[in-house]
Amino acid sequence: MAARKKQESRIDLRHARAALPETAGRLLDDYERHLRLERGLxxxxxxxxxGDVVSLLDFLHGKASTARSAALDGLDVAVLRAWLADQRNQGASRTTLARRSAAVRTFTAWARRTGELETDPGARLVAPRTHRTLPAVLRQGEASDVLEASNAGAEQADPQALRDHAVLELLYAAAVRVSELCGLDIADVDFGSRVLRVLGKGGKERVVPFGVPADRALRAWLDKGRPAMVAAATKADTMALFIGVRGGRLDPRAARRIVHDAVNSVPGAADMGPHGLRHSAATHLLEGGADLRSVQELLGHATLATTQLYTHVTVERLKAIHDRAHPRAR
Structure with missing residues (x-):
């Protein structure tokens, strides 16, 4: 069902884009090249x-009483606000409106820099505040139970079980995004220093450490699991660290299934995917005494504000800090 909805949304996007004036189509082509090649998204x-920009341009040109000579003629902050109001009337949530506001602000800033707009109307657009919710996290004991159960399966030396255990250990140890994990090559692993070279959002590279259990799981996968899966595959990816049963690079959807199945095997643990495991790892680091900026570096967040949103400090740690540091705590 979800896959069909995604396919339908892509078809709708293509149809809406094709219905725009030629000048708008050329502008979108330039913007897409900017996003792909310059920003590396x-x-x-x-x-x-x-999709958000196509929706905006469709609204802009659909409301015009006469044909526009340029793709962005008439685009001002009033049009942006009217477009958002129209989205709200169609049932868009506050979170969706905030995301679309951010998307069009990025677009209008680019249009101003490239000379498509004389001024940037998006700079005056105030986005609605979102309801910030944190994903569920595993308790430290639950995380241990997940990994121990996974290790029990890997001890049977089944290639797929060895891979799944290495995936879980690395997601939790390094707190990487699922896209970053699936993008890893064998050459990105430095066993001598126990670090990964990770390519994050926007093509930014960072070095992330991992611990002894993840080291053991990775070595077992590379020594026993991966060669067996390569031998069984018709054609295998020679560079990818993790591969699927057919030999190609592991797909993020398969990695999500691995995490869901592993977490669901532990009674009482909240259902989650790779992002929940990443958030759990960051939370446990903070509980262990890591400072927020170190966690920011590990997670690859551009700003500390993002780290503050996705990591939270438990009441127990706050109380411990208060007892240790406040002069009137005792």
Whole structure:
């Protein structure tokens, strides 16, 4: 069902884009090249940005009483606000409106820099505040139970079980995004220093450490699991760290299934995917005494504000800090 809805949304996007005036189509082509080549954004992010801009341009040209000579003629802050109001009337949530506001602000800033707009109307657009909700996290004991159960399966030396255990250990140890994990090559692993070279959002590279259990799981996968899966595949990816049963690079959807199945095997653990495991790892780091900026570096967040949104400090740690640091705590 979800896959069919995604396919339908892509078809709708193509139809809406094709219905725009030629000048708008050329502008979108230039903006898409900017997003892909200059900013290095993922396919999913590019598609989301373009979808919001197509919606805006469709609204702009659909409301015009006469044909516009240029793609962005008449685009001002009043039109942006009217477009958002129209989205709200169609049932868009506050979170969706905030995301679309951010997308069009990025677009109008680019249009101003490239000379398509004389001024940037998006700079005056105030986005609605979102209801910030944190994803569920595993308790430290639950995370241990997930990994121990996974290790029990890997001890049977089944190639797929060895891979799944290595995936889980690395997601939790390094707190990487699922796209980053699936994009890893064998050459990105430095066993001597126990670090990964990760290519994050916007093509930014960072070095992330991992611990001894993840080291053991990775070595077992590379020594026993991967060769067996390569031998069984018709054609295998020679560079990818993690591969699927057919030999190609592991797909993020398969990685999500691995996490869901593993977490669901532990009674009482909240259902989650790779992002929940990443958030759990960051939370446990903070509980262990890591400072927020170190966690920011590990997660690859551009700003500390993002880290503050996705990591939270438990009441127990706050109380411990208060007891240790406040002069009137005792």
């Amino acid at each position: 993922s396919e999913h992010t590019v598609r989301a940005y373009l």
